[in-house]
Amino acid sequence: MSDWMVTQSSSAGRRPRALSPLREHLRDTFWFAPTAAMAIVCVVWIGAEALDTAIVDALQREKDYETLDELLRFAEDAKAVVSAVGSAMMTFIGVVFSISLVAVQMASGQFTPRVVRLFVRSRITKATFAVFLATFVLTLLVLTSFDTVDDPRAVTTVPLVQSVLTLCMVGLSLLLFVLYVNATLRLMRISHVIARIASESFRVPASMPVPVGGQAAPAHGTETAWVPHDGRAGVLRDVHIARLVRVARKHGVVLRLIPRIGDFVVPGMPVLAVYGGPVPPRRALRYAISVGVERTYHQDLGFGLRQLSDIALRALSPAINDPTTAVQALDRVVQFLAALSGRPLDAVLHRDRAGAVRLVQPVPDWTELVDLGFTEIRGCAVGSPQISRRMLAGLDDLLLLAPPERREPLLRHRELLRQAVGLAAQTASDRDFALRPDRQGIG
Numbered sequence: 001m002s003d004w005m006v007t008q009s010s011s012a013g014r015r016p017r018a019l020s021p022l023r024e025h026l027r028d029t030f031w032f033a034p035t036a037a038m039a040i041v042c043v044v045w046i047g048a049e050a051l052d053t054a055i056v057d058a059l060q061r062e063k064d065y066e067t068l069d070e071l072l073r074f075a076e077d078a079k080a081v082v083s084a085v086g087s088a089m090m091t092f093i094g095v096v097f098s099i100s101l102v103a104v105q106m107a108s109g110q111f112t113p114r115v116v117r118l119f120v121r122s123r124i125t126k127a128t129f130a131v132f133l134a135t136f137v138l139t140l141l142v143l144t145s146f147d148t149v150d151d152p153r154a155v156t157t158v159p160l161v162q163s164v165l166t167l168c169m170v171g172l173s174l175l176l177f178v179l180y181v182n183a184t185l186r187l188m189r190i191s192h193v194i195a196r197i198a199s200e201s202f203r204v205p206a207s208m209p210v211p212v213g214g215q216a217a218p219a220h221g222t223e224t225a226w227v228p229h230d231g232r233a234g235v236l237r238d239v240h241i242a243r244l245v246r247v248a249r250k251h252g253v254v255l256r257l258i259p260r261i262g263d264f265v266v267p268g269m270p271v272l273a274v275y276g277g278p279v280p281p282r283r284a285l286r287y288a289i290s291v292g293v294e295r296t297y298h299q300d301l302g303f304g305l306r307q308l309s310d311i312a313l314r315a316l317s318p319a320i321n322d323p324t325t326a327v328q329a330l331d332r333v334v335q336f337l338a339a340l341s342g343r344p345l346d347a348v349l350h351r352d353r354a355g356a357v358r359l360v361q362p363v364p365d366w367t368e369l370v371d372l373g374f375t376e377i378r379g380c381a382v383g384s385p386q387i388s389r390r391m392l393a394g395l396d397d398l399l400l401l402a403p404p405e406r407r408e409p410l411l412r413h414r415e416l417l418r419q420a421v422g423l424a425a426q427t428a429s430d431r432d433f434a435l436r437p438d439r440q441g442i443g
Helices: 004-011 021-027 032-061 065-110 115-122 121-141 160-187 190-207 241-251 303-315 323-342 366-381 385-401 408-424 428-434
Strands: 223-228 235-237 254-257 272-275 290-292 347-351 357-362
Touching: 032 065, 032 121, 032 160, 065 115, 065 121, 065 160, 115 190, 115 303, 121 160, 190 290, 190 303, 190 323, 190 408, 223 347, 241 254, 241 347, 241 357, 290 347, 303 323, 303 366, 366 385, 366 408, 385 408, 408 428
Parallel strands: 254 357
Antiparallel strands: 223 272, 235 290, 254 272, 347 357
């Protein structure tokens, strides 16, 4: 049993937290972190400027003009440094942007276009852009604080604290630049890309509530109404679970999400079925359904398997012919299915504080997940012993982990693979070699 399943079993008695999709939406955007950083640095600059003014006022009250004269000479040197930093930061920002574009283009062409989301969600990339832009904005603000008066008795401010703050931001920018280059190089390596996809995929089942003791979904009665989609057409990205549970509890009904996360919905299409009462007011359900142009990891149980399958298919294409990459993708497919082998699927039940089911969210069942993970790769496994051997080993491992009622799709894929390899093999020895289970493909 995997560590993830052990963790889930130990926490089965606790009510899982229904996460809002807002945090995930912000992670999928690139503007929020740089904008927030520039706003924060403006606030910090105001505080630093006030502190510099207070220092100058204190020295003037004490008539310590000698110290003020030294600070003015320091300000002249600091102004040159700050001006140089401001010019260099724009060059740094251009370099980082160029590296990002090249990395995204190479990764999308070599792996799958959907891995671009990993670059967009990369924290180090956002932090690098945010700090670089904040440093540039800070240098502009600090330059406006330099006083043109040379007389210590008449000077109003000397940007001492501001200059030190600028130098600290420059040091942080250099550190982040090194970390950014390292992280970008890692994301251009297929093993790290596959590991990131698997890591993001495991967040989905970890955030879903698990029925205590394997409880089945209770009967909800007769469907009384349904709620149509009145927004734009697109992919159902996620739903605001906490809001839907609150609305259902307030109106004494049970809501069932009709399309699955990742389905394409159009205006007028039913998205919510209502049980036990009338349809809640439309304003109560506003912003509860999120539709976008592409699928996301958040709440989408099959999206990770879709990406792993795409990477394996591209690696097995005649243009690339990289079965080792496909084996790495198969490793993660087996890992993901092994973690779900004993978990209740088909529907996720979200309860209110009293323990009553208020929202039923459909998810792919075990057979659909197995088919998603193996069907297309199995079609390309013929002629590649490395893939057929790894797939057979993975299916055998899953047969040991899966309960008896879930073994049928695994046995079906194993038999179909054996039949396809048997028909394609030219000799009996080739067939036996290709059908020998091996966790490394050809170890």
